[in-house]
Structure formats: C-alpha cells, structure tokens
Amino acid sequence: MSYEGYKEGRHKSKGGLIRSFVKLEGNQIEDIAFSGDFFLFPETAIEQIAQSLKGANATSDSVLFAVRSVYESEGITAPGTAPEDFTTSIMQAVES
Amino acid sequence: MTWRFIDTDKIDGYYSAALFESIAKHVGNSEVDDTIFFWRTKTPAVYLGYHQYVEDEVHKEYCAANSIQVVRRVLGGGCGYCDEDQILFSVIASEGGGMVPTDIQGAYSRVLGGLINTLRAFGFDGKLEPKRNAVYSMGRKISGNAQGRFAGAVLVNGSFLLDFGFDEMDRVLKNPTMNLAEGVECARDGMITLSELLDGAGYDIDYVKGVLKRGFEDALGVEARRGVLTDSEIELAQRLNEKHRSRDWIYRMDDKRRRRRNKPQVH
Numbered sequence: 100m101s102y103e104g105y106k107e108g109r110h111k112s113k114g115g116l117i118r119s120f121v122k123l124e125g126n127q128i129e130d131i132a133f134s135g136d137f138f139l140f141p142e143t144a145i146e147q148i149a150q151s152l153k154g155a156n157a158t159s160d161s162v163l164f165a166v167r168s169v170y171e172s173e174g175i176t177a178p179g180t181a182p183e184d185f186t187t188s189i190m191q192a193v194e195s
Numbered sequence: 196m197t198w199r200f201i202d203t204d205k206i207d208g209y210y211s212a213a214l215f216e217s218i219a220k221h222v223g224n225s226e227v228d229d230t231i232f233f234w235r236t237k238t239p240a241v242y243l244g245y246h247q248y249v250e251d252e253v254h255k256e257y258c259a260a261n262s263i264q265v266v267r268r269v270l271g272g273g274c275g276y277c278d279e280d281q282i283l284f285s286v287i288a289s290e291g292g293g294m295v296p297t298d299i300q301g302a303y304s305r306v307l308g309g310l311i312n313t314l315r316a317f318g319f320d321g322k323l324e325p326k327r328n329a330v331y332s333m334g335r336k337i338s339g340n341a342q343g344r345f346a347g348a349v350l351v352n353g354s355f356l357l358d359f360g361f362d363e364m365d366r367v368l369k370n371p372t373m374n375l376a377e378g379v380e381c382a383r384d385g386m387i388t389l390s391e392l393l394d395g396a397g398y399d400i401d402y403v404k405g406v407l408k409r410g411f412e413d414a415l416g417v418e419a420r421r422g423v424l425t426d427s428e429i430e431l432a433q434r435l436n437e438k439h440r441s442r443d444w445i446y447r448m449d450d451k452r453r454r455r456r457n458k459p460q461v462h
Contacts, residue, residue: 103456113326115272120455132455134246134448136273136374138299140344142245178299178342 105130108192114138114179121157121192128155128162131189137180144173148185157193162186196294198415199422200408202233205279208240208264213435215285215350216269217428222287223347226427229288231411231419233404239278239360240264241367244341245271248448252369263367267445270343270352272328273374276367280358280388282400282407286351286415294415295349302342303328306351308414310338313355313407319392327374335387336375355407356388357398 105120115137122130131152133145151165166182169175203214211234221227241253243265249255252274253265263276277283286306288295295302307323310330314321314337322331330338330353340353361383365371375385389398412419424432438444 105455120452130455132451134248134251136244136247136271138271138342142269142271142343142345145246176299176344 105132106192106195108188108190108195110184110188110191112137112180112184114177114184117180117184117188119185119188119192121189123157123193126157128152128157128189128193133185133188137184138178139180140176141173144169144175147173152189157190159186159190162189196417197228198412198417198419199228199230200233200419201230201422201424202404204233205235205237208236208238208242208266208277209439210432210436211236211240211283212242212266212268212439214424214428214432215287215352216435217432218285218424219287219343219348219350220346220431221425221428222289223345225289225347227425228422229292229294229417230285230422231408232285232287233407234283235279235281236264236277236283237279238262238264239276239363239367240266241274241276243267243274243445245269246448247274248452249446250449254367254369257366265445266439267447268341268352269345270341270350272341273339274368275339275354275374276360276364276371277354278360278363280356280360282355282357282404284353284355284407284411286411288349290344290347290349294417295351299342300325302349302351303340305414306411307338307340307353309407309411310353310355312410312413314392316406316410317389317392329374332387332392334376335385337387337389337392339374355403356386357400357403358388358390359386361386 105122108119116135118134120132147169155161155165163186166185311321328340343350364382371382372379379385
C-alpha cells in the first residue's frame with residue numbers, strides 16, 4: 100500500500116528492507132517517509148533523516164549528503180544499512 | 196561477572212515490551228545488573244518492528260477476532276508471531292560494559308552463541324545465519340532475533356521455538372515467509388521446533404529453560420543469579436505499558452500515513 104501522490108522505492112539492504120515514500124515538488128523533495136524492517140541505533144533518528152531531506156534536491160548527491168550528515172550528527176550506527184542504502188531506495192522512488 | 200536472571204514466564208505481550216524497555220533503561224543507568232530476561236506470552240502476539248506498518252504486515256481483523264495482540268516494540272527489524280510455546284528472551288547489557296561487543300554482528304555472534312550451545316546440549320546442530328539474525332538447525336529457523344541500543348544499554352531479543360502454531364502464523368502475518376530461507380512457501384517448511392528435533396519425545400519446559408540459561412551464561416562467560424525486578428523497574432514498566440497498549444503507539448506509523456493521504460493536495 101502506498102501513499103497517493105507519493106512515489107515508492109524499495110531497496111533491500113544487508114540490514115533489511117527500506118521502503119521510501121517520496122513526494123516531489125519540481126526537482127525537490129517536498130515530503131518523505133520510510134518504513135521497513137531495518138535497524139537504526141537509535142531508531143528514532145529516522146525522523147531526523149526524513150526532516151533533513153525535506154527541501155533537498157532530488158539528486159543522488161544531495162540525498163546522500165543529507166543522509167550522511169544525519170548519520171554523523173546523530174551518531175547513527177545501523178547494521179547493514181548505510182547512507183548509500185537510503186539513497187538507493189529514495190532515488191528508486193524519484194526515478195520511478 | 197555476575198548477571199541477574201529474571202524469568203516471569205507467562206505475561207501479557209504489551210507488558211513484556213514495556214518490561215524489557217524498562218529493564219534496559221535501568222541497566223543502561225547502572226541501577227541494576229546486566230540481565231538475562233525470559234518470558235512467554237500469555238496470549239498469542241505479533242511483535243512488530245519499530246518502522247513497520249501494522250496494515251502492511253498483519254491481518255489485523257483476524258488478530259482482533261482471535262485475541263491476538265499486535266505489539267510494537269522499540270527495536271527495529273521485522274515482525275514475528277509468538278505463542279506460549281516459545282521461550283522469549285532479552286539479553287540486556289550495559290553498552291559500555293564490554294560484556295556484549297559494540298559491533299553489531301559481534302553482539303549477535305556472542306549472544307546467539309547461547310542458542311547454539313543449547314541446541315548442542317540437546318545433541319543437535321545450530322548455526323548462526325547472519326543475514327537474517329537467526330539461528331538455524333537442520334537448515335530451518337528455530338530462533339529469530341532483533342537488536343537494539345538505547346539509554347546506554349544493548350539488547351539482543353529473540354525466540355526459541357519449543358513448539359509452534361505454524362498454520363496460525365500463516366493466517367496472522369501477511370508476509371509469513373519473508374524472513375525465512377529463499378524458496379520457502381509457508382512457515383512450516385522454513386521453521387523447526389525443539390519438539391520436532393526431539394521427534395515428539397517431549398520436554399520439560401523448566402529443564403529447557405535451565406539449559407538455555409546455561410547456554411547464554413557459557414556464551415557470555417558469566418554466571419546469572421536468579422533475581423527480582425526492582426520497584427523502580429516495575430513502576431516504569433507499568434507506565435510504559437500504557438504506551439504499549441495505546442492505539443497511538445501501535446498505529447503510529449499507519450496514522451502518519453493516513454494523515455499524509457488525507458492532506459489536501461495543493462496544485
């Protein structure tokens with residue numbers, strides 16, 4: 100089940116499935132949400148990842164930069180789920 | 196090093212999630228010893244991962260009609276169906292204490308060695324499957340696990356199947372084979388129980404719990420003494436229980452999606 104007006108990307112990282120739901124406004128990410136069976140330590144940092152992506156350019160470089168910055172600022176560790184995995188899932192939604 | 200061992204046996208599913216969260220916070224604050232916690236669910240329950248939608252994972256009408264609880268845990272990972280024929284465990288250590296490795300795979304390897312020791316004690320093989328955070332015996336899954344780190348504690352939670360309602364799991368979960376081996380079409384084909392390994396010879400649950408406890412102790416290199424929950428742990432667990440029972444917590448992901456879906460579209 101996906102959101103109306105949102106594009107969905109799915110990427111199976113080594114740490115679990117990441118589903119991204121992306122709403123675009125032109126070439127920018129207007130809104131974004133995630134679900135899946137991945138692990139983040141802390142799990143609540145998923146909110147900061149989503150927040151950092153709102154307004155970001157929907158390009159691989161911008162998305163990776165935003166996610167990587169939150170990993171660093173929040174001290175996220177995630178078994179088998181790197182910023183690149185979030186980026187793959189998000190860009191799959193953007194390009195769908 | 197001395198650890199604490201807590202076995203509540205059958206408890207409510209929501210309360211179990213509140214309790215391991217409470218114990219973790221107390222372990223993380225060094226208010227209590229590192230703890231091995233065992234429980235069983237009083238009634239069947241689905242434990243849902245932190246980032247999962249109820250509606251995508253669970254046949255909720257079937258659960259409601261059959262008194263199956265849907266419990267959202269504070270840990271990530273996938274969902275699992277649990278009934279009273281599983282020993283559920285949470286191995287909870289202080290994050291900086293050095294008893295459980297700081298790297299995630301290292302933590303699984305150390306703690307889940309307890310399951311492998313247990314299977315060996317019964318004369319069976321056991322193998323850690325790192326891709327699925329699971330323990331397999333005879334090529335089938337006998338223990339599913341999740342890990343969490345918060346409030347200064349590290350938790351490795353999991354199940355040990357003594358017996359199991361395979362067909363019920365197929366009815367409860369929308370993707371029952373998702374975390375089983377590739378090509379498996381139903382829960383029964385991808386999972387195995389101690390009862391099946393013993394070829395129906397039967398077991399005494401208290402004896403199995405003793406072997407499992409010893410398995411963890413040997414894997415961790417510790418001795419765990421039977422202890423009790425502190426008043427503070429119980430009090431916090433009771434407060435957290437309200438959260439875990441609340442519709443807002445259980446459906447937090449689904450509600451967010453619903454709000455997005457209902458948001459007026461601006462063109």
